[in-house]
Amino acid sequence: ESKKIKSNAKLFVNSMEESYLMNIIIEQELKKAVDNHELFMVYQPQIDASGYIHGIEALVRWNNAILGSVPPDKFIPVAETSGQMLKIGHFIIDYTLREIKEVQKILNITFQTSINISVRQFMEVGFLTHFLNAIESAELYQVSITIEITENLLIEDIQYILPLLEEIRGYGIQISMDDFGTGYSSLSMLRRLPIDELKIDKSFVDTIVEEIAAQKMVQNIIAIGKNLNMHILAEGVETKEQSALLKAFGCDRFQGYYFSKPLLKDDLISFFQNHEKG
Ligand code: C2E
Numbered sequence: 001e002s003k004k005i006k007s008n009a010k011l012f013v014n015s016m017e018e019s020y021l022m023n024i025i026i027e028q029e030l031k032k033a034v035d036n037h038e039l040f041m042v043y044q045p046q047i048d049a050s051g052y053i054h055g056i057e058a059l060v061r062w063n064n065a066i067l068g069s070v071p072p073d074k075f076i077p078v079a080e081t082s083g084q085m086l087k088i089g090h091f092i093i094d095y096t097l098r099e100i101k102e103v104q105k106i107l108n109i110t111f112q113t114s115i116n117i118s119v120r121q122f123m124e125v126g127f128l129t130h131f132l133n134a135i136e137s138a139e140l141y142q143v144s145i146t147i148e149i150t151e152n153l154l155i156e157d158i159q160y161i162l163p164l165l166e167e168i169r170g171y172g173i174q175i176s177m178d179d180f181g182t183g184y185s186s187l188s189m190l191r192r193l194p195i196d197e198l199k200i201d202k203s204f205v206d207t208i209v210e211e212i213a214a215q216k217m218v219q220n221i222i223a224i225g226k227n228l229n230m231h232i233l234a235e236g237v238e239t240k241e242q243s244a245l246l247k248a249f250g251c252d253r254f255q256g257y258y259f260s261k262p263l264l265k266d267d268l269i270s271f272f273q274n275h276e277k278g
């Protein structure tokens with residue numbers, strides 16, 4: 001009986017789609033999510049041009065009793081606007097670094113760990129202090145950590161952002177520009193930013209085999225990044241053809257279902273153990 005109520009609730013929730021009401025329920029349920037241990041992390045491998053595992057991107061997951069599994073691009077924006085991103089952001093950082101330390105200890109290796117930092121999280125006073133403390137208590141190297149920011153961040157006060165990015169870089173933490181080419185961007189701005197890596201958005205990768213326009217776009221992004229001494233990572237790589245083309249264009253890092261889906265910690269350990277290279 002309770003199962004039936006639950007599945008009816010899920011149907012109801014599905015029918016609400018992205019409605020206002022849905023966001024209110026997400027907001028309410030999210031308030032208890034950290035304390036109820038409903039959030040956890042998965043890790044997607046990133047492969048370099050010679051086939052070695054460069055590192056992983058940490059991606060958050062949420063399983064809720066009423067809502068089921070809610071994708072991060074649905075609940076992160078709600079967390080941002082309802083003032084919950086600080087707490088959830090701290091959870092993401094602490095949980096990821098703890099699990100990654102475990103993986104590195106078990107395998108006796110180090111690799112790069114990329115963590116998505118939302119705009120609100122980045123702009124929060126005390127963000128960097130918490131981040132540095134978390135790296136230190138996990139006993140990880142600062143240089144093995146990357147933060148992924150998006151172009152949306154550049155809409156915020158650049159007089160605040162630029163020095164903070166420089167400071168973060170000064171600690172050896174790497175900076176990656178996520179979803180590059182999809183948002184607000186200016187080349188002159190990009191040149192001023194201390195960025196180590198550009199991530200080519202999945203939307204370009206999706207059509208790269210068929211569409212000349214997407215190929216041109218990707219070639220241009222790679223040329224810009226290379227000019228500015230940045231690494232280029234392509235995300236959402238699903239086929240061998242996409243991978244080969246991106247490699248031929250000069251991409252040096254790859255991430256997508258073709259290599260691996262995001263994995264739970266134990267499956268990540270197995271992935272490392274079974275991977276022929278690195
Ligand atoms: P993103 O940072 O661009 O992450 C890439 C998304 O593409 C992830 O979706 C990943 O699971 C998915 N993906 C990777 N490879 C493939 C592929 O080959 N095919 C397909 N179809 N998808 C692929 P996910 O995990 O649902 O995350 C969606 C977005 O939510 C992320 O986009 C990011 O903006 C946000 N997000 C996820 N985790 C976090 C987090 O821990 N913190 C913050 N602030 N945002 C997060």
Ligand code: CA
Pocket residue numbers: 057116148178
């Ligand atoms: Ca990302």
Ligand code: CA
Pocket residue numbers: 178179199201235
């Ligand atoms: Ca991305």
Ligand code: CA
Pocket residue numbers: 179201202235
């Ligand atoms: Ca994306």
